[in-house]
Amino acid sequence: MKATIKFTIFNHSIKLSGAAINSWLIVVAISIFIILVNRKIKKVKAGETPGTLVSIMEFFVEKVEDLVRNTMGDNRVYFAPYIATLLIFLVFANLLGLLGLETPTSNYSVTLALAMITFVMIHFSGIRSAGVKKYLKGFAKPTAVMLPINLISEIATPISMSFRLFGNMLSGTVIIALIFSVLNSISIITVPIIGPFINLYFDVFVGLVQTFIFSMLTMVFISNKMNIN
Amino acid sequence: MDGISSEAFVLGCSAIGAGIAVLAAAGPGLGQGYAAGKAAEAVAKQPEAKSDVIQTMILGQAVAETSGIYGLIIAILLLIVRPLMQAL
Numbered sequence: 001m002k003a004t005i006k007f008t009i010f011n012h013s014i015k016l017s018g019a020a021i022n023s024w025l026i027v028v029a030i031s032i033f034i035i036l037v038n039r040k041i042k043k044v045k046a047g048e049t050p051g052t053l054v055s056i057m058e059f060f061v062e063k064v065e066d067l068v069r070n071t072m073g074d075n076r077v078y079f080a081p082y083i084a085t086l087l088i089f090l091v092f093a094n095l096l097g098l099l100g101l102e103t104p105t106s107n108y109s110v111t112l113a114l115a116m117i118t119f120v121m122i123h124f125s126g127i128r129s130a131g132v133k134k135y136l137k138g139f140a141k142p143t144a145v146m147l148p149i150n151l152i153s154e155i156a157t158p159i160s161m162s163f164r165l166f167g168n169m170l171s172g173t174v175i176i177a178l179i180f181s182v183l184n185s186i187s188i189i190t191v192p193i194i195g196p197f198i199n200l201y202f203d204v205f206v207g208l209v210q211t212f213i214f215s216m217l218t219m220v221f222i223s224n225k226m227n228i229n
Numbered sequence: 230m231d232g233i234s235s236e237a238f239v240l241g242c243s244a245i246g247a248g249i250a251v252l253a254a255a256g257p258g259l260g261q262g263y264a265a266g267k268a269a270e271a272v273a274k275q276p277e278a279k280s281d282v283i284q285t286m287i288l289g290q291a292v293a294e295t296s297g298i299y300g301l302i303i304a305i306l307l308l309i310v311r312p313l314m315q316a317l
Contacts, residue, residue: 160295167298170305213291220288 002102019107026092026104060084071216072223079222082121086114087215094207097173098199103207106169108162115162118218122157126225138228161217168210172202239313247307253300261290 005016037057044050050058061080064087068080093110096103104110127135139150179198183190233241268286272279306312 163302164291164295164298167302171298171301174305209287209291213288216288217292 017107018102019104019110022096022101023093023104023110025101026089026096030088030092068219071219072226076223076226079219083215083219086218087211090114090211090214091208094169094211095204097176097203097207103169103173105165106173108166111162111166111169112158114165114214115158118161118221119158121218122221122225123154125222126228129226130228134228141228157221161214165210165214168206172206176202235317236314239317240311243307243311243313247304250300250303250307254297257294257297260293264290264293 002018003021004018005021007014037053040051040054041057044054049055061084064084065077065080068077068083072079090105093104123135126138130138139154140147141150176198180191180195183194264286268282271282
């Protein structure tokens with residue numbers, strides 16, 4: 001279900017695409033959830049066991065910090081908040097197809113924006129950790145002839161990351177629509193019997209694997225660039 | 230005899246191109262199956278490293294899948310966005 005909003009301001013007509021509206025919906029839902037968890041955390045006194053929601057959130061934070069420690073090293077735990085945000089946003093965005101809405105990540109602008117954030121983070125962290133001279137020399141690392149190849153591989157990183165997420169999400173929605181129309185034309189009774197398994201693989205499994213892949217690749221590229229000295 | 234109109238010709242050739250582009254999905258299928266076989270061997274040799282092996286395998290397969298996704302992107306571009314029609 002694609003939703004668009006058109007409105008006119010000062011004689012310019014603006015059309016908001018479905019990706020923007022659904023992204024705002026996700027942000028509002030996550031914000032309400034965060035405010036709820038914050039209120040529960042403030043009520044916990046030291047020495048007594050917290051309730052289930054706080055325990056689940058503690059488990060999540062510990063797991064993300066362990067993941068960042070194992071992938072990037074012990075001294076780089078300060079990347080953990082960004083990785084946790086990326087994970088939560090991508091999990092909600094990719095699973096929005098289960099509610100019948102259009103996923104924001106099946107719009108190439110959204111995935112390109114996320115990949116560009118990673119690209120800026122990679123080079124900014126590289127410059128900040130090694131200094132500008134070592135960072136620039138790192139492009140000519142094995143021999144000076146490798147300079148154009150290294151530059152191309154730097155540009156290929158955000159392009160491949162954005163295309164991977166976009167292609168998987170878009171093909172998931174297209175294939176689900178096609179299979180449901182095939183099932184409907186065979187007989188209407190097969191739709192509730194076979195349909196949920198199709199949704200289980202193409203929506204849930206592919207969505208979760210792709211969020212994990214995106215976060216892991218972000219962490220691996222950043223730590224590779226920072227280790228280059 | 231009337232020839233074929235140029236719009237129909239461009240659309241037909243776009244369809245043929247889209248079909249050939251999806252042939253690029255053969256590569257990742259072979260490669261990822263081979264990698265999964267190697268991962269099964271590694272788990273059989275050392276069952277306590279199972280979660281590390283699975284994590285590495287999923288990561289490697291998702292990176293190798295990208296070339297198959299490129300073929301799908303070209304096919305979807307040719308069929309739905311139809312860029313060659315604007316060049317007419």
